[in-house]
Amino acid sequence: MIEFNNVTKIYPDGTTAIKEFNLKVDDGELVTLIGPSGCGKTTTMKMVNRLIEPTSGEIYINGKNINDYNIHELRWNIGYVLQEIALFPHMSIEENIAVVPEMKKWRRGKVRERSKQLLEMVGLDPSTYLTRMPSELSGGEQQRVGVIRALAADPDIILMDEPFSALDPISREQLQQDIRQLQQEIKKTIVFVTHDMDEAMALGDKVCLMREGKIVQVDSPQQLILNP
Ligand code: ADP
Ligand code: ADP
Numbered sequence: 328m329i330e331f332n333n334v335t336k337i338y339p340d341g342t343t344a345i346k347e348f349n350l351k352v353d354d355g356e357l358v359t360l361i362g363p364s365g366c367g368k369t370t371t372m373k374m375v376n377r378l379i380e381p382t383s384g385e386i387y388i389n390g391k392n393i394n395d396y397n398i399h400e401l402r403w404n405i406g407y408v409l410q411e412i413a414l415f416p417h418m419s420i421e422e423n424i425a426v427v428p429e430m431k432k433w434r435r436g437k438v439r440e441r442s443k444q445l446l447e448m449v450g451l452d453p454s455t456y457l458t459r460m461p462s463e464l465s466g467g468e469q470q471r472v473g474v475i476r477a478l479a480a481d482p483d484i485i486l487m488d489e490p491f492s493a494l495d496p497i498s499r500e501q502l503q504q505d506i507r508q509l510q511q512e513i514k515k516t517i518v519f520v521t522h523d524m525d526e527a528m529a530l531g532d533k534v535c536l537m538r539e540g541k542i543v544q545v546d547s548p549q550q551l552i553l554n555p
Contacts, residue, residue: 328354329375329484329516334384336370336540344370346540348384352533354483355514357506358545359527362537368520371537372486375518376405388484403431406477406485410492413473414461420446420472421457427480438479445475448512449505467498471505478509488520503529528552 329352336345345367352358360368373379374386377393386393393401414423424442433441443453449471461469470490477485487506491499503526510517510530521527527534528548536543536551546554 328352328387328389329518330387330390331371332385332387334371334374334381334386336367336374336379337382344540345374345381348540348542350535350542350545352516352518354516356532357510357517357519357530358533358535359531360518360520360535360537361522361524361527362543364522366537367540368522368537369488372407372488372518372520375484375486376402376407399430403427403480404482404484406480406482408474408477408485408487408490410489414469414476416461418461419457420459420461420464423461423472424476424479426476431480433480441479441481445478446472448509449475450501465498467494467501470494470498470502474502474505474509478513478515483516485515485517486520487517489522490519491526492521492523499526506530 331348331350334345334348335343337343348371350358360371362368370379374381375393377398388396388401421439421442424445425438428438428441442457446453446456451468451471464472474490491502494502507530519530528551531548533545534548534551535545544551
């Protein structure tokens with residue numbers, strides 16, 4: 328569970344990115360954050376794993392203030408998928424997926440099993456893809472690996488910041504289906520940032536509309552259609 332309690336972020340240059348932000352994301356829930364560029368979506372996400380510190384207010388994960396976690400413990404428990412494809416170029420797909428599991432000292436056999444299972448989940452044949460290098464994958468395939476890499480060590484929470492924005496519509500549709508399926512299979516707590524309303528409505532259990540650092544409306548997609 329993630330809870331934002333009256334969070335405000337003012338950058339050193341005086342820009343107020345987030346203002347008195349309150350949001351609760353329940354266990355196993357997928358919340359989409361949607362709003363125009365500059366409304367504070369990325370700032371909100373970065374505060375959750377302490378890449379950015381709030382100016383005031385608190386953020387809780389599973390009832391515990393994020394400042395009370397060991398920083399490694401916090402970040403290992405959060406899978407973060409960014410817009411920019413950020414696979415390590417000099418590592419194979421298997422090595423990319425194994426980074427966090429190895430930090431957590433998982434056994435080699437367990438890491439391999441997990442890697443295979445995750446690749447299969449997103450339709451990439453492990454016998455071909457485990458040993459490939461990122462440069463040998465298409466953009467859409469790299470994004471898929473980026474998504475499953477964030478899931479590899481079984482984090483409770485997954486943050487996705489416009490992970491599909493660089494993709495063509497077909498890969499994007501495919502990945503949206505993957506996310507929906509993953510969500511049903513593993514029931515993770517997910518915050519998904521997008522500026523595409525169709526994507527926000529298709530994926531979210533709840534959709535959170537943001538404007539100028541504030542939440543304008545939070546509702547299920549069904550309710551949003553009824554009360555736009
Ligand atoms: P995105 O929303 O695509 O993830 P960013 O979060 O990098 O992009 O940037 C969002 C907005 O914040 C952009 O308008 C960018 O110009 C602005 N921005 C990012 N970093 C800084 C900075 N260090 N100083 C001022 N503005 C910034
Ligand atoms: P979004 O992800 O919705 O595009 P951001 O969270 O990136 O929005 O940015 C929110 C606001 O904060 C914008 O006005 C942006 O220009 C500003 N901003 C983002 N990063 C910085 C920064 N490092 N320094 C100053 N202003 C920033």
